[in-house]
Amino acid sequence: MIHREGKATILITLIVLFAINYSVSFCQIEWIQNISTAVSILFLIIILQFFRNPSVHTEQNENHIISPADGKIVVIEEVEETEFFKDKRIQISVFMSPFNVHVNRNPISGIVKYFKYHRGLYLVAWHPKSSTENERTSSVIESKNGTAILFRQIAGALAKRIVSYLHEGQNVQQGAEMGFIKFGSRVDVFLPLNSKINVSLNQKVKGGKTVLAELN
Numbered sequence: 001m002i003h004r005e006g007k008a009t010i011l012i013t014l015i016v017l018f019a020i021n022y023s024v025s026f027c028q029i030e031w032i033q034n035i036s037t038a039v040s041i042l043f044l045i046i047i048l049q050f051f052r053n054p055s056v057h058t059e060q061n062e063n064h065i066i067s068p069a070d071g072k073i074v075v076i077e078e079v080e081e082t083e084f085f086k087d088k089r090i091q092i093s094v095f096m097s098p099f100n101v102h103v104n105r106n107p108i109s110g111i112v113k114y115f116k117y118h119r120g121l122y123l124v125a126w127h128p129k130s131s132t133e134n135e136r137t138s139s140v141i142e143s144k145n146g147t148a149i150l151f152r153q154i155a156g157a158l159a160k161r162i163v164s165y166l167h168e169g170q171n172v173q174q175g176a177e178m179g180f181i182k183f184g185s186r187v188d189v190f191l192p193l194n195s196k197i198n199v200s201l202n203q204k205v206k207g208g209k210t211v212l213a214e215l216n
Contacts, residue, residue, distance in 0.1 A: 058175025
């Protein structure tokens with residue numbers, strides 16, 4: 001299944017590739033035509049796989065923090081969270097390469113207590129300052145047991161558009177779609193200090209499936 005955020009991009013890509021190959025068709029050199037066709041097919045496959053949206057079933061558990069994205073764990077550390085909680089939290093960051101599924105999912109079920117979009121830079125997604133200086137969204141979901149989790153969608157050097165479907169007061173379900181980031185990017189999750197961490201650095205995780213941590 002192709003994600004709705006990719007429909008316009010795919011249509012534009014098809015039009016551009018058709019125009020290029022139509023122009024090349026007037027060339028009488030066969031190997032140039034063959035290369036143009038092969039490169040176009042490869043590029044289209046890359047675009048299609050980037051916008052893929054596989055079906056995901058999330059097992060609901062109010063004590064689990066589910067990974068909001070596919071990718072690799074690049075940060076696990078104690079930090080000072082200065083935007084919302086203004087205290088120390090455990091930060092877990094998931095880096096999404098251009099080859100990962102880029103659908104973002106709610107890490108817990110609950111009510112959206114806070115949402116804010118921040119304009120910013122486009123540092124590479126693994127840069128230490130990308131969490132506070134890049135273009136990003138910050139969202140806080142509070143579960144029915146009173147636990148609140150903050151997570152950020154962060155643009156990278158290639159990601160030029162962050163999409164979030166959240167708004168304050170919204171009731172959301174764990175594992176359901178909450179947004180999409182185009183091309184390489186990352187998502188940060190900020191957890192209570194007493195959380196039991198279930199992942200390690202460089203581990204590959206699946207959005208809506210991998211349990212990042214358990215609440216105590």
